[in-house]
Amino acid sequence: MERTEMGVRRFGRINWLGSYTLAQRETRRFLNVYSQTIIAPLINAALFMVIFAIAIGSRRGEVMGVPFMTFLAPGLLTMTVIQNAFANTSSSLTSAKVMGNIVDTLMPPLSPAEITFGYLFGAVARGTIVALAITVGVWLFLGIVPQSPLWMLVFVVVGSVFMGALGMVAAIFANKFDQLATISNFVVTPLSFLSGTFYSIEALPPVMQAMSHANPFFYIIDGVRYGMIGVSDSSPWQGLWIASLAAALVVALVWHWVRIGYRLKS
Template sequence: MSQPSESMGVRRFGRVNWQGTWTLAEREVRRFMNVWAQTIVAPLVTAGLFLLIFNIAIGPTRGDVMGVPFMQFLAPGILTMTVIQNAFSNTSSSIVSAKVMGNIVDTLMPPLSATETVVGYIAGGIVRGALVGVVILIGMALFLGMGIANPLWVIVFVIAGSTFMGALGIIASVYANKFDQLATIANFVVTPLAFLSGTFYSITSLPPVLEMLSRINPFFYIIDGVRFGVLGVSDSDPWLGLGFTCATSAILLGICIRWFKTGYRLKP
């Protein structure tokens, strides 16, 4: 089913269907909160295991990175990687599940424009990413004694990063027709870009070619921005990182809206 035409004039509930958009976002939040142990607690355990393993393996012998202890340098990277992966999982799993079960039409039929539908899905991804981030930040404060140098930058980059990854999740799930295809995209695109983005190291330690490639990786700017917010140090100007993240997010959101308008790979 196609989306309602914008040319039909003002809809009876106004130019923006706020209630419908809110309802879709609320549905997405309720969906992941119904399995909170899997969606909220499990990422905390995974992040804790990463920190524990790195601390046991190389933490005691590793020198400072960018003027801070290695474990404190590592923590914001793992936090951000976990946040953005959960934002991606939320939007991608929701749409692919609907396509596999054949009820994607239930999302396409309501009087929501393509933009409103995308906003509803993205909002769910942002909330999930933010909740995971808050839980991990609490764990970092309790077990590592870490504070937050610039809270506003953390909030901005978590929202911007979750928006980027939520949009990427929509694109991946629209393109994929089954979970195997979605897993392929996650394993061969999302995970490598997340791991090769300065999560575990400063990109200034890389050879010049690899450093240059890292600086065109949107994941790097998201992780580096959160690291700046938590520690007050970064490999790049946070304003440059925010601009790059917003620009790439806008491109992805434009693709999402276009695909929902045309029903690309969504119509039965």
């Protein structure tokens, strides 16, 4: 019988099969209820666009040299993406903790990095699909074609990773759905609304502009806006660096908590 050296898993340094299986589970989880996870966000974004078009429309004038509805579309797209990426990991992990089947994820031969990757893959997949669906809708009804698709994709992915990891942080910390809802309602939603989704931060007082520049949500929204319509409040390179750093820090925190089993094994 072949023996395995100490410190080396029988699956190798990376359990590719296990990582793929977990990623596939997290992806199938939201695809099985696509009417709630993909179609519903698309309808919500469309309703926002209709409401703003009726309530404000052409009376708002141009923002940063483009019509208001054109300016608004990338903000709504990004807000929808980050909220769905957060919801994918937070709901999955919280459900596993509440129902007591988190052991099914912790017991298989998966490292903390592989578990983190599996959950984040589902968040990125859901965020990217939602972004694609809204982009098609914006093109059909507003005629907006992404100016820099690669920039847009990069910020959608980075934003999904950041929010997916933040969802895992919230789910690990929360012991019930009420606590998770509190984090979502009083942290995620306000930050996504107050990060340049509906306005340019140039219209804000200096103090609030400084606060916005310390908010990773702002750079994610601003980066997607640059990729979609070619205008932004800040340099896309600066935004990518700050958003990537924020995502890396939150992912590192998730990895550490999974490694020590913080609020997962007790």
